Amino acid sequence: MDTDLKQPQLDAPLVVRSSHISYWLALACIVFTVYILRSSRNGDLVDAPLYKAGRLKWMTDAENLVRDSYNKYYNRVYKIKATEGIQVLIPPKYLDELRNLPEDTLSSTEALREAMLSKYTGFCPGHNAELLSTLIRTKLTQNLARLVPQLKGELEYVVGTEFPECRDWTSIKLQPFVVRAVARMSGHAFVGPALSRNEEWMDTSINYAVHVFLAAVQLQFFPAWMRPAAQYLVPHLRYVNRDIAAAERMVLPILEQRLRDMETPGFDAQKPDDFCQWLLESLPESEKADVRVQAHLQLIVSAAAIHTTTNLAVDCLFDLAAHPDVQEDLRQEVYEVLECDDGWSKKESMSKLKKMDSFIKEVQRFAGNVTAFIRKVIKPIELSDGTHLPTGTKLLTPLAGICHDGDFYSDPETFDALRFYRLRQQSADDANRHQFTTMGDSVNMHFGAGKHACPGRFFAGNAIKMMLAYFLLNYDLKLKDGEARPKSMMVMMSKTPNPKAEILFRRRTAAA
Ligand code: HEM
Incomplete structure (x- = not known):
């Protein structure tokens, strides 16, 4: 019935x-x-490998792309060019360096305001x-x-x-x-x-x-x-x-x-x-x-x-x-x-x-x-591997990859x-x-x-x-x-x- x-x-x-x-x-x-x-004319100032996939594919198949890119650049910082322009993906090993940075250095609010266009909405x-x-x-x-x-x-x-x-x-x-x-x-x-x-x-x-x-x-x-x-x-x-x-x-x-x-x-x-x-x-x-x-x-x-x-x-x-x-x-x-x-x-x-x-x-x-920890860099940040994250960089963690990682x-x-x-x-x-x-x-992100x-x-x-x-x-x-x-x-x-x-x-x- x-x-x-x-x-x-x-x-x-x-x-x-x-x-x-x-x-x-x-x-x-x-x-x-x-x-x-x-x-897209988004700036691309971070020196990290770019994971290439068509932007249309990002609209419909982001989960598989995040998992694939996570495995391809395992434990490395890398970039994607998804529907919201260039974003930098941060693997778990760098999160301890970032999670407690103050809001005036790495901002959650600014990232949200930008994603939701809060000025208008x-x-x-x-x-x-x-x-x-x-x-x-x-x-x-x-x-x-x-x-x-x-x-x-x-x-x-x-x-x-x-x-x-x-x-x-x-x-x-x-x-x-x-x-x-x-x-x-x-x-x-x-x-x-x-x-x-x-x-x-x-x-x-x-x-x-x-x-x-x-x-x-x-x-x-x-x-x-x-x-x-x-x-x-x-x-x-x-x-x-x-x-x-x-x-x-x-x-x-x-x-x-x-x-x-x-x-x-x-x-x-x-x-x-x-x-x-x-x-x-x-x-x-x-x-x-x-x-x-x-x-x-x-x-x-x-x-x-x-x-x-x-x-x-x-x-x-x-x-x-x-x-x-x-x-x-x-x-x-x-x-x-x-x-x-x-x-x-x-x-x-x-x-x-x-x-x-x-x-x-x-x-x-x-x-x-499939992603978490959406942040925007407000003051430049230097990661321990030497990666420089300039002001304006948008960050994410590849959660879909982390969740299926045999190490975790x-x-x-x-x-x-x-x-x-x-x-x-x-x-x-x-x-x-x-x-x-x-x-x-x-890991629990x-x-x-x-x-x-x-x-x-x-x-x-x-x-x-x-x-x-x-x-x-x-x-x-x-x-x-x-x-x-x-x-x-x-x-x-x-x-x-x-x-x-x-x-x-x-x-x-x-x-x-
Ligand atoms: C399964 C359900 C939920 C999930 C998966 C979820 C997930 C999240 C995530 C991922 C964030 C962003 C955290 C960050 O960027 O570090 C967040 C923030 C937030 N959530 Fe939830 N949430 C859930 C339920 C709720 C509920 C029930 C409430 C209210 C009672 C709530 C209130 C908030 C608030 C106010 C923030 C903003 C915190 C801040 O910016 O300081 N969420 N949530």
């Missing part, structure tokens, strides 16, 4: 449906093709960037255990209202459902329950990132000198502005209510525990009540959280469907940790899901992004769900070193490195574990007959699960 998800909300005009996404991706590809066929948290990361790292991460029952409630609600019953095996297009589930769960933690179930908020928080990305792609089509005028020709910039206006309109009453409540005696004892409240307590006095600041930061945090977490959750569900034996193993662990002895309400439960943690990390090794992973081409679980058994140090959220070496490493990875890890646990307890999963695990899609350097791919679900109680 093939069933499309029951999603009345998809009729709302602001939602980017998966067919629309395909349309815009196709448009983006055409625009980019024209762009890359124009000759407005996509940048600006002077509140550090505050944003600090609040995620402290308030959100410290509250994870307390948030579990609330997020579980959101998950049950979204499954109850939008997921088919699946009495028998039912084919489900997964990505459109998961993105809404993740948006609800994150919305609860970010903007609070009053807005997290509001359809317009859902649409806006999901679509803002897509609109920014597509606006940046369209703007790239024009040379820099034309952009001040060309910005008015870019339809997605209008959508971005519309998202911002909608967010401000929706956040305003929440903000006003909070400000009134904060004047009420006894408010502290029952104050809401969400990003909106933490911002109110931490923003500079002049910005606390400024709805433009609050709404913009809410959109930025949603953009950072929703699609990244969705992609990995979808990939995990695809891999569960492809590996029924892993389903059984993980289901048993979930049952023991969460279902017995009221585990859902215990602080340490999510970290006790060690097999699942290993599985998610292994899925990310195969399906995660035994039998690297084999998907081994319990690989990191076993490594964790080796010693107390290893128990910490091989967790999904662990960083600090030059899926969450970046150094000061700008992803502060939201603990929240993402928890949300994904909850979702997998919920599906394992309540459903069996399998691939459609005769089909292989759905392949990821490459859009320039970004890798995403196929938004149209379907797998089969059957409710376990119905099957029993």
Whole structure:
């Protein structure tokens, strides 16, 4: 039986449906093709070998090119000329020299501003960037255990209202459902329950990132000198502005209510525990009540959280469907940790899901992004091998190559769900070193490195574990007959699960 998800909300005009996404991706590809066929005049001042591949190939096959170039120039600094001009690829052995350089020497913010054309798209948290990361790292991460029952409630609600019953095996297009589930769960933690179930908020928080990305792609089509005028020709910039206006309109009453409540005696004892409240307590006095600041930061945090977490959750569900034996193993662990002895309400439960943690990390090794550590050189840098990186150089690490390097992973081409679980058994140090959220070496780069490493990875890890646990307890999963695990899609350097791919679900109680 093939069933499309029951999603009345998809009729709302602001939602980017998966067919629309395909349309815009196709448009983006055409625009980019024209762009890359124009000759690039990017400076090429770094003395390192250039890996040659057609720029069109970079648009569709970047993963294989990164892996091939990594192996070809093993342990050496090299250059590629991809869709964004010349970029310098840094192998793991040089990352220790770079990861902790100050922002005024090697900048993550500048690299992001350039890639997202923030001058036009407005996509940048600006002077509140550090505050944003600090609040995620402290308030959100410290509250994870307390948030579990609330997020579980959101998950049950979204499954109850939008997921088919699946009495028998039912084919489900997964990505459109998961993105809404993740948006609800994150919305609860970010903007609070009053807005997290509001359809317009859902649409806006999901679509803002897509609109920014597509606006940046369209703007790239024009040379820099034309952009001040060309910005008015870019339809997605209008959508971005519309998202911002909608967010401000929706956040305003929440903000006003909070400000009134904060004047009420006894408010502290029952104050809401969400990003909106933490911002109110931490923003500079002049910005606390400024709805433009609050709404913009809410959109930025949603953009950072929703699609990244969705992609990995979808990939995990695809891999569960492809590996029924892993389903059984993980289901048993979930049952023991969460279902017995009221585990859902215990602080340490999510970290006790060690097999699942290993599985998610292994899925990310195969399906995660192909590059990481996007940086721009602000002051010239000299690497220990003598390579000179002048001001303006754009850096990346070849993550897809690192993830399949036999020096770092035994039998690297084999998907081994319990690989990191076993490594964790080796010693107390290893128990910490091989967790999904662990960083600090030059190999675990899926969450970046150094000061700008992803502060939201603990929240993402928890949300994904909850979702997998919920599906394992309540459903069996399998691939459609005769089909292989759905392949990821490459859009320039970004890798995403196929938004149209379907797998089969059957409710376990119905099957029993
Ligand atoms: C599986 C899910 C996620 C992945 C793969 C991911 C990945 C990343 C990566 C690669 C970076 C750049 C790090 C660097 O360049 O060093 C980053 C930055 C960031 N992420 Fe995540 N992320 C995820 C989920 C989240 C979530 C759930 C949040 C919010 C709760 C979040 C908030 C941020 C923020 C604010 C930054 C910017 C940090 C800074 O520049 O200081 N991310 N993320």
